[in-house]
Amino acid sequence: MQRVQQLRPLLPKGHVTYYKDQLLIVKGEKQFLFDSNGKKYLDFFGGIVTVSVGHCHPKVNAALTEQAQKLWHTTSIYHTEPIYEYAQKLLGKFPSKLNTVFFVNSGSEANDLALALARNYTGRFDVISMRNGYHGMTQTVLGATNLGNWKPVFPHGFNIFKSLNADPYRGIFGGSNCRDSPIQVKNRKCGCAPGVCEASDKYIEQFEEMLLHDFSHSSGPAAFLIESIQGVGGTVQYPHGYLKKSYEAVQKRGGIAIADEVQTGFGRLGSHFWGFESQGAMPDMVTMAKGIGNGFPLGAVVTTKEIADSFNKSLYFNTYGGNPLASVVGKAVLEVIEEEKLQENCAVVGDYFLKQLAALDEKAIGDVRGKGLMIGVELIDEQGKPLAAAKTAAIFEDTKNHGLLIGKGGIHGNVLRIKPPMCITKQDVDFAVDIIAKSIKQFK
Numbered sequence: 315m316q317r318v319q320q321l322r323p324l325l326p327k328g329h330v331t332y333y334k335d336q337l338l339i340v341k342g343e344k345q346f347l348f349d350s351n352g353k354k355y356l357d358f359f360g361g362i363v364t365v366s367v368g369h370c371h372p373k374v375n376a377a378l379t380e381q382a383q384k385l386w387h388t389t390s391i392y393h394t395e396p397i398y399e400y401a402q403k404l405l406g407k408f409p410s411k412l413n414t415v416f417f418v419n420s421g422s423e424a425n426d427l428a429l430a431l432a433r434n435y436t437g438r439f440d441v442i443s444m445r446n447g448y449h450g451m452t453q454t455v456l457g458a459t460n461l462g463n464w465k466p467v468f469p470h471g472f473n474i475f476k477s478l479n480a481d482p483y484r485g486i487f488g489g490s491n492c493r494d495s496p497i498q499v500k501n502r503k504c505g506c507a508p509g510v511c512e513a514s515d516k517y518i519e520q521f522e523e524m525l526l527h528d529f530s531h532s533s534g535p536a537a538f539l540i541e542s543i544q545g546v547g548g549t550v551q552y553p554h555g556y557l558k559k560s561y562e563a564v565q566k567r568g569g570i571a572i573a574d575e576v577q578t579g580f581g582r583l584g585s586h587f588w589g590f591e592s593q594g595a596m597p598d599m600v601t602m603a604k605g606i607g608n609g610f611p612l613g614a615v616v617t618t619k620e621i622a623d624s625f626n627k628s629l630y631f632n633t634y635g636g637n638p639l640a641s642v643v644g645k646a647v648l649e650v651i652e653e654e655k656l657q658e659n660c661a662v663v664g665d666y667f668l669k670q671l672a673a674l675d676e677k678a679i680g681d682v683r684g685k686g687l688m689i690g691v692e693l694i695d696e697q698g699k700p701l702a703a704a705k706t707a708a709i710f711e712d713t714k715n716h717g718l719l720i721g722k723g724g725i726h727g728n729v730l731r732i733k734p735p736m737c738i739t740k741q742d743v744d745f746a747v748d749i750i751a752k753s754i755k756q757f758k
């Protein structure tokens with residue numbers, strides 16, 4: 315660690331590292347990480363929702379090392395078999411109209427390309443993204459990332475309009491039965507009849523108003539880019555039907571609905587492989603990264619053949635996208651998810667986890683939310699305001715000291731973000747809930 319501290323100035327100051335007493339991680343195995351002192355941690359953040367099937371999974375390791383002995387790279391100017399085998403396997407996970415894939419290296423790059431594709435296809439420039447959403451850090455995509463603490467001071471992402479954050483807990487509309495989750499908002503009531511969600515209807519009304527006022531009546535936006543559940547923004551789920559209706563409002567005007575599945579994809583939500591499916595919504599384009607490669611730099615944009623093929627007015631090239639190493643890793647990850655029934659595990663263990671957290675009798679917990687193994691715990695003070703940053707930081711530090719790694723997010727940094735590798739067990743959950751409860755009790 316001493317050597318790392320000496321070398322630290324070589325990396326920029328803005329490079330975020332967690333914890334006052336920082337960690338030097340040297341090894342990973344399944345859902346566990348080990349630091350340079352040999353201390354073992356239960357990793358409930360998975361390298362920020364990236365380690366999907368477990369650290370150093372033997373099947374993924376074997377695929378990677380076998381390919382590394384044969385061929386690393388040629389780029390797309392020649393054919394290689396792994397990219398086609400992987401494309402076939404990945405596209406098999408989508409509704410049949412989404413039948414063409416571009417491979418890239420990260421989530422930001424996937425979203426950047428998605429916006430370029432949508433603009434090229436529609437011949438329009440305007441885009442909508444939701445307030446409190448996170449979509450990455452290229453200069454274009456930063457315009458769609460609507461969390462002030464990530465916004466640069468220089469101009470970025472032109473013509474990206476912001477829709478209201480459809481958050482049933484803190485948003486302007488909400489209620490106690492809005493979410494696709496075993497746990498609902500406690501501090502709001504609603505009297506909606508079964509199958510009705512007033513909060514959703516009101517957010518959609520606002521969305522339609524925005525379309526009416528902010529865009530030309532003869533040509534709407536090129537695209538609407540939205541996470542299926544917000545990740546960095548603090549695991550915010552939209553009210554029932556919002557995603558489907560907002561997609562349809564854009565599609566009706568000739569725009570493209572883009573599902574950002576960088577965090578929500580690959581079975582993490584349990585009930586479905588993709589977040590948009592869990593809300594009965596049908597996008598025209600899906601972007602993905604993180605869990606797709608279990609830590610290997612890989613991302614993708616999946617869309618219709620018509621949209622993909624319209625991108626031919628200039629050349630398209632990506633040096634590393636879908637290279638043989640990335641492709642064999644991506645395919646092995648999909649095989650592990652199937653063979654080890656990890657989507658089913660997310661459903662069962664995630665449901666148990668959410669209920670255990672909701673059962674904690676702790677006033678500092680304002681909201682428990684999420685689906686499958688994508689979970690948020692919002693911490694509040696006695697007035698219901700976001701818990702002070704110093705207190706959240708103390709809780710966060712304490713969980714780590716007791717061997718549990720979690721994330722934090724939300725615009726106020728007061729939401730504990732829990733998105734572990736998808737192979738965790740109920741015993742792991744019991745261990746984690748016990749630590750979270752004790753840390754909150756002590757430092758709230």
Ligand SMILES: Cc1ncc(COP(=O)(O)O)c(C=O)c1O
Pocket residue numbers: 362419420421422423425448449450451541545546574575576577603604
């Ligand atoms: C929903 C979402 N989209 C896009 C990105 C950007 O991905 P990357 O960091 O791989 O560029 C992230 C990263 O956290 C994300 O959470």
